[in-house]
Amino acid sequence: MTEIKLFCPATxxxxxxxxxxxxxxLDNAGDEMIVRKVDQKGVRITKIIGADLPLETEKNVAGVAALAMLATLEVDCGFEIEIYKHIKAGSGIGSSAASAAGAVFGINELLGKPYSRKDLVQFAMQGEKLASGNAHADNVAPALLGGFTLVRSYHPLDIIRIDSPEELFATVVHPQIELKTSDARSVLKQTVSLKSAIMQWGNVGGLIAGLYTKDYDLIGRSLHDEIVEPLRSVLIPGFDLIKQTALENGALGSGISGSGPSIFALSRGKNTADQIAKAMSDVYEKMNLPYEIHVSKINPDGVRII
Amino acid sequence: MTEIKLFCPATxxxxxxxxxxxxxxLDNAGDEMIVRKVDQKGVRITKIIGADLPLETEKNVAGVAALAMLATLEVDCGFEIEIYKHIKAGSGIGSSAASAAGAVFGINELLGKPYSRKDLVQFAMQGEKLASGNAHADNVAPALLGGFTLVRSYHPLDIIRIDSPEELFATVVHPQIELKTSDARSVLKQTVSLKSAIMQWGNVGGLIAGLYTKDYDLIGRSLHDEIVEPLRSVLIPGFDLIKQTALENGALGSGISGSGPSIFALSRGKNTADQIAKAMSDVYEKMNLPYEIHVSKINPDGVRII
Structure with a gap:
């Protein structure tokens, strides 16, 4: 095998x-990527379709992730990467993570899998570092492992993968505005009240318990953010109305995807997820705000060969 | 059935x-209680052995919890309660919770179980309110439900019971000093850094995941308190040495029980728990500090009829 075509999921x-x-x-929102093994050593991004992103390996998240991985291996070949972007940069559903995860997954396959999917997270994180200045794992981990992922710790890196209940669906709406990650960060406060923090970790515990016991109601009750959402949601046009609409149409819970501006809702069953998508669309139609919308089951596998 | 004898577990x-x-x-540390149905209405604490606690119903945690429960029912009888305390007040292993849980459980049994165990938590919490000024559920919930409990939310009350992995054991050492709850509270800070809070809820997620997957190592890695232990542990003589000793002797993790001064360690298997108990004892022997020590499996049932 010298060439592999991948689906690189949004997260x-x-x-x-x-x-x-x-x-x-996510299962049906994502990019495609072709990774090719070639004689010439190194990593080259040979094509990017659908986005205005740098082709220089050291300036491209897929390139940087691939280089971080190859720096740990002795290989006598190189790789070419073609990227077909469908996830918009800055949408809040893991555009850079999809590329970083795809690159390391593809190279790993072509090299006969020297690494496990979990091992690959650390390399993909280097792509995130290029994209946002912060080597975070909360998009690349689900992109590589599928399902839900918990980043328990960074030092040492400790990632726990959790199966999704099978009937869980996500609806994600992306209002077409630019929300800079730096702006989304600047509204955060560096301290939180102990009381809010306790409520938050009670809900994290409840959410994890709900996932393991497939208790959709508990998942819904736990999908509550005491700390970040109240600060960040003001940056997203129509957030309160979209969230309220999602809940009124049967969502288990709703919140900000990533650092926004996308808004997600989780629900039980595709019909409810579709109904939520329709209702969310109506809100942005009335506001005359362009948007994209995705309805997806939870992807159990992560990045995959197509 | 007009009389019932109970084991009221420590937590x-x-x-x-x-x-x-x-x-x-806990499974083998706790009080005993006799609850008796009598013709004369009301609740009377007729005997307390092993502790100097008030017999007046309204001043006794068992009495107050019982009254809170009976206020919601129409009954044409009354109850007498005898309490045989083995858990020392102020030890940090749920002395008041054991009494409150026992009283409401016993009365519920004698009335033909109008309430579920989970329903009873709200009444037992009223006993805690008398004891500490705060109607907290984090001791009465495990005392009534057994296993591990997560208090996800107080408004509304939402408690999730989680089975313990079968080989999990607790070692609890109680240095015989008085540590007032008010002192243990006064050292807490009302705000925490966002960074510490994130680490804390990552660990809560990891601990819950570890319990569901019976992953002892993950449980151990997650038993880490970023926020409270660093502040409170200075009030407990020998804390750092006891904890270090527990970890060196195979504990998965160790920390403060309740608001102290007891210190717990969790371990896999009774042999390790016994070895930790021996090593902890040696520490306090050398410090010439009186102590009590318990080794217990996790009690799967909570308060029980004996």
Whole structure:
């Protein structure tokens, strides 16, 4: 095998109460990528379709992730990467993570899998570092592992993968505004009240318990963010109305995807997820705000060969 | 049935990262209680052996919990309660919770179980309110439900019971000093850094995941308290040495039980728990500090008829 074509999934990080630790993998929103093994050593990004992103390996998240991985291996070949972007940069559903995860997954396959999917997270994180200045794992982990992921710790890196209940669906709406990550960060406060923090970790515990016991109601009750959402949601047009609409249409919970501006809702069953998508669309139609919308089951596998 | 004899278990609350939300139930440390149905209406505490506690119903945690429960029912009888205390007040392993849980459980049994165990938590909490000024559930929930309990939310009350992995054992050492709850509270800070809070809820998620997957190593890695232990442990003589000793002797993790002064360690298997008990004892022997020590599996049932 010298060439591999991949689906590189979009992901939702900062899942309500799980700010900075909990993410999930989407199934039908994502990029495609071709990774090719070639004689010439090194990594070259040979094509990017659908986005205005740098082709220089050291300036491209896929390139940087691939280089971080190859620096740990002795290989006598090189790799070419073609990227077909469908996830918009800055959408809040893990555009850079999809590329970083795809690159390391593809190279790993072509090299006969020297690494496990979990091992690959650390390399993909280097792509995130290029993209946002912060080597975070909360998008690349679900993109590589599928399902839900908990980043328990960074030092040492400790990632726990959790199966999704099978009937869980996500609806994600992306209002077409630019929300800079730096702006989304600047509204955060560096301290929180102990009382809010306790409520937050109670909900994180409840969400994890709900995932393991497939208790959809408990998942819904736990999808509450005491700390970040109240600060960040003001940056997202129509957030309160979109969230309220999602809940009124049967969502288990709703919140900001990543650092926004996308808004997600989780629900039980595709019909409810579709109904939520329709209702969310109506809100942005009335506001005359362009948007994209995705309805997806939770992707159990992460990045995959197509 | 007009009389019932109960074992009212000790409990560990504030389980490391799970400050204010996570507790567990001990199996062989606890009080005994006799609850008797009598013609004369009302609740009377007729005997307390082993502790200098008030017999007046309204001043006794068991009495107050019983009254809170009976206020919701129409009954044409009354109850007498005899309490045989083995858990010392102020030890940090749920002395008041054991009495409150026992009283409401016993009365519920004698009335033909109008309430579920989970229903009873709200009444037992009223006993805690008398004892500490705060109607907290993190000891009465595990005392009534057994296993591990997560208090996800107080408004509304939402308690999740989690089975313990079968080989999990607790070692609890109680240095015989008085540590006032008010002092243990006064050292807490009302704000925490966002960074520490994120680490804490990552660990809460890891601990819950470890319990569901019976992953002892993950449980151990997650038993880490970023926020409260560093502040409170200075009030407990020998804390750092006891904890270090527990870890060196195979504990998965160790921390403050409740608001102290008891210190717990969790381990896999009774042999390790016994070895930790021996090593902890040696520490306090050398310090010439009186102590009590318990080794217990996790009690799967909570308060029980004996």
């Amino acid at each position: 939702i990080a900062n899942l309500s109460c799980g700010f900075d630790v909990l993410g999930l993998c | 560990i609350a504030n389980l490391s990262c799970g400050f204010d939300v996570l507790g567990l139930c």
